[in-house]
Every structure is written in structure tokens, then in C-alpha cells.
Amino acid sequence: MSKTKVIEIEPITRVEGHGKVSIHLDDHNNVREARLHIVEFRGFERFIHGRPFWEVPTIVQRLCGICPVSHHLAASKAMDLIVGVKKLTPTAEKIRRLMHYGQIMQSHVLHFFHLCSPDLLFGFDADPAIRNIIGVIEKMPDLAVQGVMMRKFGQEIIKATAGKKIHGTGAVPGGVNKNLSIKERDFFLKDIEQMKKWAQGSLNIARQYSLDNIKLVELFATFNSSHLSLVREDGAMDLYHGNLRSIDASGNIIFDQVNYQKYNDYIMEEVRPWSYMKFPFIKSRSHLDGWYRVGPLSRMNTCGFIDTPEAGKALEEFKKLTNGKPNHMSLANHWARMIELIHSVEKIEELLHDTDLQGDDLVVRGERAEEGIGLIEAPRGTLFHHYRVNEDDLVTYCNLIVSTTNNNEAMNRAVTAIAHDYISGKPKITEGMLNHVEVALRAYDPCLSCATHAVGQMPLVIELYDSEGILVERKSKCI
Numbered sequence: 001m002s003k004t005k006v007i008e009i010e011p012i013t014r015v016e017g018h019g020k021v022s023i024h025l026d027d028h029n030n031v032r033e034a035r036l037h038i039v040e041f042r043g044f045e046r047f048i049h050g051r052p053f054w055e056v057p058t059i060v061q062r063l064c065g066i067c068p069v070s071h072h073l074a075a076s077k078a079m080d081l082i083v084g085v086k087k088l089t090p091t092a093e094k095i096r097r098l099m100h101y102g103q104i105m106q107s108h109v110l111h112f113f114h115l116c117s118p119d120l121l122f123g124f125d126a127d128p129a130i131r132n133i134i135g136v137i138e139k140m141p142d143l144a145v146q147g148v149m150m151r152k153f154g155q156e157i158i159k160a161t162a163g164k165k166i167h168g169t170g171a172v173p174g175g176v177n178k179n180l181s182i183k184e185r186d187f188f189l190k191d192i193e194q195m196k197k198w199a200q201g202s203l204n205i206a207r208q209y210s211l212d213n214i215k216l217v218e219l220f221a222t223f224n225s226s227h228l229s230l231v232r233e234d235g236a237m238d239l240y241h242g243n244l245r246s247i248d249a250s251g252n253i254i255f256d257q258v259n260y261q262k263y264n265d266y267i268m269e270e271v272r273p274w275s276y277m278k279f280p281f282i283k284s285r286s287h288l289d290g291w292y293r294v295g296p297l298s299r300m301n302t303c304g305f306i307d308t309p310e311a312g313k314a315l316e317e318f319k320k321l322t323n324g325k326p327n328h329m330s331l332a333n334h335w336a337r338m339i340e341l342i343h344s345v346e347k348i349e350e351l352l353h354d355t356d357l358q359g360d361d362l363v364v365r366g367e368r369a370e371e372g373i374g375l376i377e378a379p380r381g382t383l384f385h386h387y388r389v390n391e392d393d394l395v396t397y398c399n400l401i402v403s404t405t406n407n408n409e410a411m412n413r414a415v416t417a418i419a420h421d422y423i424s425g426k427p428k429i430t431e432g433m434l435n436h437v438e439v440a441l442r443a444y445d446p447c448l449s450c451a452t453h454a455v456g457q458m459p460l461v462i463e464l465y466d467s468e469g470i471l472v473e474r475k476s477k478c479i
Contacts, residue, residue: 004032007423009434012441014115014132016066017448021437023419029426034419036412036441038277038448048398053082053389054173060385060400061167064450066110068167069103069158070378070403071450073240074385077374079173081261082389084366091359092175095161097240098351099170100376101344102157104239107379108296108341109154111445112202113147116334119439120209125432146198153188153195157348160184175363185352192349196310199345203314203338210321210335219421221330221414221440224249225291226282227298228406230377233257235304237315237343239377245302246282246292251326254282260375263384269401277408277448280401291409294381295444296336301326308350311343330414330443337445340379378403380445402450414440 010020017038024033044063051059057075061068073096080088088096118131121140130139137144155165160180162168170176210217226249230242244258244266255266270279270287281290292298300319306312318335321327327336351357374385381403388397404411418440422433 005029007429007434009437012438012448014118014438014442015446015448016064017446017450019446019448021415021441023423023437025423029424029429031416031419031424034412034416034437035274036408036415038275045398045400048395051395052393053079053387053395054393056387056395057171057173058167058169063402064447065166067103067107067378067380067447067450069099069162070376070383071385072162072168072171073100074374074376074378074383075387076171076173077241077376078372078385078387080374081372082369082387083173084368085174085364086366087364088175089359089361089364090356091179092362092364094351094354094356095176095179095362096171098180098348098357099158099161099168100240101347101351102154102161104154104340104379105344105348106151106154106158107445108337108344109147109151109202111379111442112206112334112337112341113144113151115445116439116442117143117147119435119442120205120334124436124439125430128431128435131435146201150195150198150202153191154344157188160188172363174365177362179359179362180357182358185357188348189352192345192352195345196342196349199338199342200310203335203342206335206338207314207317210332217329217331221417221443222328223410223413223417224328225293225410226254226285227301227326228282228292228294229299229302229382230260230375231257231303236307237299237303237305239299239340239344241376244375244382247302247326249326249328251301251324254284260384261373263373263375263386267384267401269405275408278401278405279408280406281409292406293410294403294406295333296340296381297327297330297333298381299377300336300339306339306343308343308346311339311346314339314342330410330440333443333445380404380447380450381406402447404444404446404448404450407444407446411441411444411446414443 005025007023008020012019019038022035023031026032056079057072060075061072063071114133117136122131159165162170226246228246230238231245232238232242244260245256246254248254258266266283267280268283281287306315371388376383383403384401386399387395390396415437418437422436
């Protein structure tokens with residue numbers, strides 16, 4: 001009888017959160033199956049129940065220490081609707097946008113310099129003792145310092161707008177609780193030119209890597225898919241607000257300018273027994289063909305243009321790589337991410353020169369509602385927050401579709417593709433081969449702790465295998 005050998009990559013390194021990859025091989029080391037497993041469960045969608053709605057924007061950002069601002073703002077946008085506010089004051093919206101661009105900046109820099117750059121700079125097969133952030137510091141100290149200083153700048157923006165660098169309280173239902181002083185503005189303006197220069201240098205690194213290794217980039221975990229993001233009414237990329245647009249693998253519109261309050265009419269979620277992370281899909285295309293990607297690569301594919309000069313030019317060059325057609329190369333996420341870094345720095349400069357940031361009209365109220373949905377483009381992709389609140393102001397329903405969840409099927413396909421390309425049939429499995437699998441995952445900058453939530457009954461499955469790899473017993477329960 002054929003025996004199944006199982007290789008496990010646990011934990012997945014240089015990502016946020018805990019997960020593992022299992023690769024099943026036959027007697028000839030051919031890959032039979034490869035999966036990404038999310039092995040932690042946190043359940044924010046359940047224990048948010050019964051909390052006063054005004055606490056939610058502060059509580060939910062505890063999902064993550066890397067992208068708390070994204071959850072803070074998505075929840076705040078949902079709670080704006082609960083308190084009857086459809087339009088914030090100019091000061092409130094621009095303070096939130098500044099906060100958000102600071103978040104995009106610091107998160108993209110963290111991922112590029114600390115998590116993925118060792119693979120790009122040293123090679124996927126490099127000695128793991130060097131292929132890490134310490135290796136970057138030792139071999140390229142100036143580059144490492146730039147990464148640290150750019151991330152610090154983004155975090156200081158967050159602190160000035162949210163009160164703290166991590167888990168701040170700046171956004172409240174209906175607005176914000178502080179403006180930006182002239183002193184704070186000038187503190188950032190003195191360094192903005194340096195940030196633009198460093199951001200452009202980061203873009204050049206990602207761009208040049210892609211062009212110098214174009215054959216690898218074109219083939220590495222590349223597969224056709226649909227893409228989804230928010231876009232502005234004129235089709236421009238907007239990371240803070242907009243309507244939903246989705247395109248298929250050829251670039252044809254699946255739906256466009258959909259008010260995200262109606263997302264349930266277009267998006268469904270599937271649960272599979274071997275992961276705590278859900279599998280969203282587009283209803284009209286079914287769960288078999290309706291999966292999609294989100295994030296920097298998808299935003300480049302779905303938007304018509306970027307409204308800041310340097311990022312706009314960078315997008316035009318990026319699109320030339322595929323002659324204007326959708327780009328499906330997983331490794332192209334790095335190039336796209338650095339285009340967004342440039343865009344964020346440009347937006348920060350634009351906002352710092354806007355006198356509305358010093359306004360005093362911070363909060364508005366309207367007619368109370370029972371339901372609110374807030375969407376935002378988080379660093380890793382489109383983030384959904386959906387709440388219902390009862391007459392006692394307590395949360396009765398919460399559903400979160402986080403960016404990494406939206407990319408679940410894509411990440412599993414990336415793992416499978418790389419396992420087949422680099423591991424299948426090889427007589428010896430090396431650490432470098434396994435790192436190729438992790439490289440494919442890191443292209444999506446997954447935040448696994450953000451993605452571990454449940455709707456309804458979530459199955460916990462325990463499987464017992466004997467020494468021959470044969471399944472002996474399987475137990476499951478719903479939690």
C-alpha cells in the first residue's frame with residue numbers, strides 16, 4: 001500500500017501570526033496535496049457581542065499589533081453609520097486619512113525591509129543564518145537604517161493622529177477626538193523630502209528586482225484570478241474610501257461601483273474543516289470559480305489611475321509589464337507595495353499642507369441606526385467590518401472579513417504551485433526548497449492572527465495518524 005509522507009513547515013516564519021503548511025508526498029516524493037493551515041483561533045467576532053458600540057473601534061484593533069489602525073478605522077466607519085453620520089467634517093476625514101496613510105507606510109516598510117527583503121537581497125536558497133533582518137543589518141546597514149527610519153516616521157504619524165503608535169483612540173463614532181497642531185505638522189514636514197527620497201529608492205529596489213529576475217517573477221506562483229478592491233467614483237485608487245470593483249482574470253468587470261453597504265449581495269464565505277480561516281467568494285461565480293485576490297497587486301489591477309504624481313507614473317510603468325492586462329504574478333506584489341509606499345508619502349505631504357487639519361469641528365451626530373458596515377483598504381487588502389447594535393447600544397452581531405481571509409484561496413494555490421514546482425519528485429528536500437513555499441506566502445504579507453475568526457459554528461477537527469502515516473481516528477466538534 002502506498003504510504004503518504006507529510007512535510008510540515010511550522011511555524012511559517014517572517015509573517016504576522018501563527019500558521020503552518022502541510023505537504024503530502026507519495027512514495028516517489030511527488031506532491032499529492034499542499035495546504036496552508038491557520039492553527040490559532042481568537043474569536044473576536046464572538047466576544048465583541050454585548051459590548052457598547054462606542055468601545056468597538058478601540059477593542060477590535062487588539063486583533064493585531066501590525067495593522068491595528070486598519071481595524072480601528074474600519075470599525076469607526078461602521079460606527080459612524082450607527083450614530084447616523086454619512087459624511088464626516090473635513091477635519092475629521094482628513095485626520096483619519098492621515099492616520100491611515102501613516103499606517104500604510106509603516107506596515108509596507110515593515111514587510112518589505114524586515115520580512116521579505118532577506119529573500120530578495122540574498123536569494124531564496126541563501127543560508128538562513130544570513131537570510132534574515134540581522135543579515136540585512138550586517139550586509140547593508142544603510143538600507144536597514146532607512147527601513148527603520150521610514151517605519152518610525154509612519155508610526156509617529158499614527159501617534160500624532162491616534163494618540164499612540166499602537167492601539168490608539170483617535171477615531172470615534174462620528175469623527176475624531178483631536179486635530180493636528182501646527183507644531184506637529186512642522187515636525188513631519190521637516191523630514192518629508194527625505195521620506196520621499198527613501199520611498200523612491202525602495203520602489204527602485206522592488207522594480208529592479210522584478211525586471212532583473214523577470215523569468216522567475218513571471219512563473220513563481222503565478223496563476224489567473226479575479227481581483228477586488230475599493231476604487232474612487234472616477235476609478236482612482238483610494239485606500240481610505242470608495243466603492244467595490246471586481247475584475248476577472250482578463251480584466252473584464254464583474255461588478256463596479258458597488259456601495260459596500262451591499263457587500264452581502266455580492267460576497268459569500270465558505271468554511272472548510274482544516275483551517276480556522278474562511279474562504280470568501282463572489283456569489284455570481286460560485287465557490288469554485290468565485291475566489292479572488294486583494295491587496296497591493298489587486299489594487300494596481302482594479303484601479304484606473306493613481307492621483308499622486310510619482311505613484312501615478314510608477315503605476316503606468318507597472319502596467320506596461322503586462323501590456324495593460326491584469327498582472328497575476330504573486331511576486332509582483334512587492335513592486336505594487338512600494339508603489340503604494342510612494343503614494344502614501346505623497347498623500348501625507350499633501351495632507352500636511354491642508355489647513356483643515358487644524359480645524360476644531362471634529363464630531364457630528366445624526367439619526368441613530370441599528371446596523372453599520374465599514375470598509376477600508378488595509379495594507380494587505382480590502383477589510384470588511386459589519387456590526388448590528390440593539391436599542392441598548394450593545395453589539396449583537398459582528399462579521400469581519402479581513403484582508404488575509406480574502407486571499408486565503410490564493411495563498412493555498414500559491415503553496416500548491418510552489419510545492420509542485422520546487423519539491424515534487426525531488427530525491428532530497430532541502431531547507432531552501434521549503435523556503436520557496438514561504439516566499440510565496442510572504443508575497444501576500446499575510447496577517448494570520450487577523451484572519452482567525454468564525455461565523456456561526458466553527459469546526460475543530462483533530463486527526464490521529466499512526467507511525468505509517470495512516471489516519472486512525474478523526475474527531476470534530478463545533479466551538
